[in-house]
Amino acid sequence: MNFEQRERVIFSGTYERTLDSKNRVTIPSVWVEYGVTEFQVVPSSGGGDPYLIVLPPWEFAMIEERINGTKRTESEKRLAIRAFYSAARQVILDKQGRMLLPEDYCRRAELGSEVALLGAKSRFEIWNAERWRASLNRNAGAINSILDEAGL
Numbered sequence: 384m385n386f387e388q389r390e391r392v393i394f395s396g397t398y399e400r401t402l403d404s405k406n407r408v409t410i411p412s413v414w415v416e417y418g419v420t421e422f423q424v425v426p427s428s429g430g431g432d433p434y435l436i437v438l439p440p441w442e443f444a445m446i447e448e449r450i451n452g453t454k455r456t457e458s459e460k461r462l463a464i465r466a467f468y469s470a471a472r473q474v475i476l477d478k479q480g481r482m483l484l485p486e487d488y489c490r491r492a493e494l495g496s497e498v499a500l501l502g503a504k505s506r507f508e509i510w511n512a513e514r515w516r517a518s519l520n521r522n523a524g525a526i527n528s529i530l531d532e533a534g535l
């Protein structure tokens with residue numbers, strides 16, 4: 384996929400899905416149509432609600448560039464890159480547009496049978512659906528304020 388094609392890949396929308404007993408989730412057909420079949424999955428880090436970050440190959444590669452662009456020491460950068468790459472797992476869509484999520488990542492993100500897939504422009508996230516709705520409600524004031532400032 385060339386740069387122009389990648390620029391047209393925008394993961395947007397919220398889609399509620401069911402995680403089956405094998406930890407497979409069906410990706411929205413509008414996202415499947417981009418033709419990306421291989422992703423890297425990384426658990427969210429830091430505080431806050433747990434969820435999974437799903438990155439297409441070019442976005443995954445850019446993370447290292449961003450880390451190297453920080454003002455941290457070379458040692459700290461290597462540590463962060465090592466931690467990031469070691470936390471990532473490759474997932475591939477099957478012919479039905481399903482993604483098989485690692486069992487331990489599903490536990491870590493506290494995913495139940497109902498999940499929400501959230502578009503986040505160049506990547507998407509997989510949340511426990513109930514937790515996502517609660518997060519939206521909890522943060523509605525801040526979200527509305529920012530959107531208002533942005534003219535939306």
